[in-house]
Amino acid sequence: MGLESKLPNGILLTNVEKMVNYTRSTSLWPATFGLACCAIEMMTTGAPRHDMARFGMEVFRASPRQADLMIVAGRVSNKMAPVLRRIYDQMSDPKWVLSMGVCATSGGMFNNYALVQGVDHVVPVDMYVPGCPPRPEMLLDGILKLHEKIKHETFAEQRAKA
Amino acid sequence: MTTTEPAPGDAPENEIFVDGADWEDVVDAVVDDTITVNMGPQHPSTHGVLRLVLELDGETVLRVKPVVGYLHTGIEKNAEYRTWVQGTTFFTRMDYLAPLHNELAFCLGTERLLGIEVPERAQVIRVIMTEFNRIASHLVWLATGGMELGSTTMMTAGFREREHILDLFESQSGLRMNHAYIRPGGLAIDVTDDFVQRCEALLELLPKKIVEYEDLLLRNPIWNDRLRGIGIIDAERCYALGVTGPLLRAAGVPYDLRKAQPYSGIERFDFDVPTETAGDSFARFLVRIEEMRQSMRIIRQALDVLPGGPVMVEDREIAWPSQQALGPDGIGNDPEYIRHIMGESMESLINHFKLVTQGFTVPAGQVYEAIESPRGELGYAITSTGTNKPYRVHVREPSFVNLQAADEMSTGLMVSDIVVVVASLDPVMGGVDR
Amino acid sequence: MSDGQTTNVPDAGHGLSGVAMSLEAIERQVQTRFPSLATDIAFGELTVHATPETLVDLLQYCRDDQQLSCEMLADLSGVHWPAGEHIIERQTSTTGWPEYRVSRERGVVEVLYVLRSMTRNHWFRVSVGTDDEEPRLPSVVDIYPTANFHEREVYDFFGVEFDGHPDLTRILMPDDWVGHPHRKDYPLGGVDIPYKNDKYIPPPHERNLREVIR
Numbered sequence: 001m002g003l004e005s006k007l008p009n010g011i012l013l014t015n016v017e018k019m020v021n022y023t024r025s026t027s028l029w030p031a032t033f034g035l036a037c038c039a040i041e042m043m044t045t046g047a048p049r050h051d052m053a054r055f056g057m058e059v060f061r062a063s064p065r066q067a068d069l070m071i072v073a074g075r076v077s078n079k080m081a082p083v084l085r086r087i088y089d090q091m092s093d094p095k096w097v098l099s100m101g102v103c104a105t106s107g108g109m110f111n112n113y114a115l116v117q118g119v120d121h122v123v124p125v126d127m128y129v130p131g132c133p134p135r136p137e138m139l140l141d142g143i144l145k146l147h148e149k150i151k152h153e154t155f156a157e158q159r160a161k162a
Numbered sequence: 163m164t165t166t167e168p169a170p171g172d173a174p175e176n177e178i179f180v181d182g183a184d185w186e187d188v189v190d191a192v193v194d195d196t197i198t199v200n201m202g203p204q205h206p207s208t209h210g211v212l213r214l215v216l217e218l219d220g221e222t223v224l225r226v227k228p229v230v231g232y233l234h235t236g237i238e239k240n241a242e243y244r245t246w247v248q249g250t251t252f253f254t255r256m257d258y259l260a261p262l263h264n265e266l267a268f269c270l271g272t273e274r275l276l277g278i279e280v281p282e283r284a285q286v287i288r289v290i291m292t293e294f295n296r297i298a299s300h301l302v303w304l305a306t307g308g309m310e311l312g313s314t315t316m317m318t319a320g321f322r323e324r325e326h327i328l329d330l331f332e333s334q335s336g337l338r339m340n341h342a343y344i345r346p347g348g349l350a351i352d353v354t355d356d357f358v359q360r361c362e363a364l365l366e367l368l369p370k371k372i373v374e375y376e377d378l379l380l381r382n383p384i385w386n387d388r389l390r391g392i393g394i395i396d397a398e399r400c401y402a403l404g405v406t407g408p409l410l411r412a413a414g415v416p417y418d419l420r421k422a423q424p425y426s427g428i429e430r431f432d433f434d435v436p437t438e439t440a441g442d443s444f445a446r447f448l449v450r451i452e453e454m455r456q457s458m459r460i461i462r463q464a465l466d467v468l469p470g471g472p473v474m475v476e477d478r479e480i481a482w483p484s485q486q487a488l489g490p491d492g493i494g495n496d497p498e499y500i501r502h503i504m505g506e507s508m509e510s511l512i513n514h515f516k517l518v519t520q521g522f523t524v525p526a527g528q529v530y531e532a533i534e535s536p537r538g539e540l541g542y543a544i545t546s547t548g549t550n551k552p553y554r555v556h557v558r559e560p561s562f563v564n565l566q567a568a569d570e571m572s573t574g575l576m577v578s579d580i581v582v583v584v585a586s587l588d589p590v591m592g593g594v595d596r
Numbered sequence: 597m598s599d600g601q602t603t604n605v606p607d608a609g610h611g612l613s614g615v616a617m618s619l620e621a622i623e624r625q626v627q628t629r630f631p632s633l634a635t636d637i638a639f640g641e642l643t644v645h646a647t648p649e650t651l652v653d654l655l656q657y658c659r660d661d662q663q664l665s666c667e668m669l670a671d672l673s674g675v676h677w678p679a680g681e682h683i684i685e686r687q688t689s690t691t692g693w694p695e696y697r698v699s700r701e702r703g704v705v706e707v708l709y710v711l712r713s714m715t716r717n718h719w720f721r722v723s724v725g726t727d728d729e730e731p732r733l734p735s736v737v738d739i740y741p742t743a744n745f746h747e748r749e750v751y752d753f754f755g756v757e758f759d760g761h762p763d764l765t766r767i768l769m770p771d772d773w774v775g776h777p778h779r780k781d782y783p784l785g786g787v788d789i790p791y792k793n794d795k796y797i798p799p800p801h802e803r804n805l806r807e808v809i810r
Binding site: 234274405415 | 778
Binding site for chain 3: 078079111112113114
């Protein structure tokens with residue numbers, strides 16, 4: 001047998017990448033960044049019935065410097081886009097963006113002069129959640145999928161993104 | 163401390179060096195200086211994407227300039243390109259805490275242009291649903307307002323009870339928010355069999371919870387100290403600035419459009435208009451709490467008189483012929499009707515397509531329809547040119563107008579009080595920016 | 597529990613301190629003071645068609661008059677009627693709209709003021725038109741301070757210059773925006789949504805953030 005059969009009790013083998021990704025994924029801190037209707041559902045997700053704290057995410061950070069996940073909850077107007085980009089730039093690496101709802105994802109039903117037709121024009125997006133607005137369960141599902149994604153991200157991929 | 167005489171072209175004239183001297187001297191030297199501070203649009207306590215530019219003298223606020231438009235969605239313009247029925251789907255997303263009020267105001271205006279009378283059952287259900295929506299909206303106000311003042315318990319409590327109301331909305335319209343439930347001519351779908359039962363369960367639950375909030379906040383010293391005497395505005399200035407809703411009633415004016423210009427048969431029900439005289443943030447809190455109770459009074463009476471019959475006008479030019487019922491997937495469906503148009507009658511199929519894709523035409527004219535939303539007078543100025551699309555819809559949003567009062571209400575207060583003032587204004591940025 | 601007092605307001609149709617005037621009575625009173633102005637009543641609403649010259653006087657009168665006592669400007673909005681043919685169903689017979697609103701020669705930006713009396717509980721609309729090439733109206737901020745935001749909005753969306761406004765800047769659109777989006781000659785915008793299989797959809801980085809597809 002290999003090395004593992006010779007290890008004493010209480011020792012686990014893993015690699016640094018997996019270990020770091022595990023810790024990163026299990027305590028994501030979202031930035032307080034609510035825009036429109038979806039922001040209300042995002043708050044509901046943090047409220048008692050759906051309780052985001054179960055996934056280590058109850059601390060919405062007011063300062064983007066302390067956050068590593070930006071949930072773009074709602075429609076992004078042309079006036080807001082530069083602000084959104086600045087907040088994204090202020091967040092420290094590694095960081096992830098979750099586009100919540102159709103308006104953030106593609107402009108949704110508001111295909112007009114005022115809105116950025118998809119927040120991926122402005123910032124790179126890691127996870128899209130459909131819905132108008134998505135139910136809290138849908139947001140939770142998107143977040144769990146993002147956790148999964150983070151767990152399987154290699155450092156090289158993260159470096160390339162930053 | 164030394165204030166050096168600057169050599170010409172050397173340093174800016176008002177440069178001050180602080181080197182460990184008395185702070186008083188520093189203050190004396192900069193006595194004329196005011197600081198301009200930006201707050202928002204991304205700030206945890208500005209209710210979304212509101213941006214405030216504060217002019218400060220030390221910690222004292224001299225001026226507040228609200229900068230809005232960070233959520234401008236072009237809904238009014240978009241609606242000009244869609245049919246009248248599709249209009250409700252747009253306007254419901256405007257003030258997302260009071261979606262049913264937006265739908266109702268738009269539909270009332272459209273119905274006045276069409277000259278149609280909505281069946282009584284639909285009217286009563288409209289009243290019940292909008293009054294529940296008012297409670298839900300005030301609960302979010304309590305929750306977010308509490309959170310901004312550091313009362314996280316209030317935040318969890320407010321959202322907890324709101325969930326129960328959203329469950330009711332979901333069971334009737336299929337959606338938690340942005341329902342598009344109220345349509346020109348009536349309602350999209352009739353209520354389910356357990357509707358009355360569900361409403362009564364809520365009426366059982368909510369009064370106990372409101373007592374809980376009062377126990378939590380009414381004599382809470384922090385809540386009192388932070389709200390009392392903060393953000394005062396009197397009735398005269400309310401008139402001048404167009405301020406309506408709980409702010410006006412907290413300033414002592416018993417003006418409520420449900421009484422002054424009753425809509426949807428709400429004049430049949432007996433309810434009071436709560437007022438306070440102080441005109442401060444605490445008075446607004448009391449008014450909103452009492453309004454929730456009055457809304458429940460209206461709902462209780464409305465449930466007693468809920469008549470049978472259709473929920474949509476008979477006119478086949480306006481109403482869809484299908485009698486949809488909400489399925490378990492949250493989507494309205496009518497298998498009987500689908501069998502009819504797909505299997506039996508080609509003409510019905512054509513009629514169905516024309517009605518859904520092209521919509522009905524609305525006689526030319528202009529109307530202004532105002533109802534009492536949780537934030538004040540919600541008015542829809544609708545212009546029709548007799549086509550199947552609105553020519554122009556302008557929305558008089560109470561949040562947008564009330565926000566103008568932020569400046570007067572916060573002059574002379576501390577920076578931390580700005581949060582209280584904005585919270586007590588209860589602006590919903592989706593409504594402000596549209 | 598609440599130490600607040602509750603007051604019952606008077607019955608429906610009554611204001612805070614007085615009975616509502618009928619639309620005809622308001623019409624008569626306004627026309628006595630301003631004989632040149634046209635009025636119409638449609639859909640249970642009264643519209644007074646003011647001119648830019650009479651606008652300020654009219655609003656001042658409506659606010660200060662004891663009978664009308666319109667202490668609140670409830671709404672201020674704009675409607676753009678570009679030059680050319682307007683297909684309006686059964687035009688003058690049903691709507692009673694004046695000539696300026698749908699002029700074929702010159703485009704009009706119509707600004708609507710909703711005046712509300714809370715004490716008397718009545719309201720009516722004042723409508724005023726201005727040329728859409730160079731729209732210009734007097735500001736009513738001095739009479740109704742609430743017009744401040746509203747006029748900025750109408751300026752932003754329709755380009756109407758309000759003379760005497762303290763701070764006439766864009767309010768909802770970004771400061772450097774070109775054009776006035778709610779005018780009818782401004783396209784809806786957005787991006788083209790291709791329903792065809794062969795149509796190339798440019799990826800986000802190839803698109804202009806503010807592209808407007810005409």
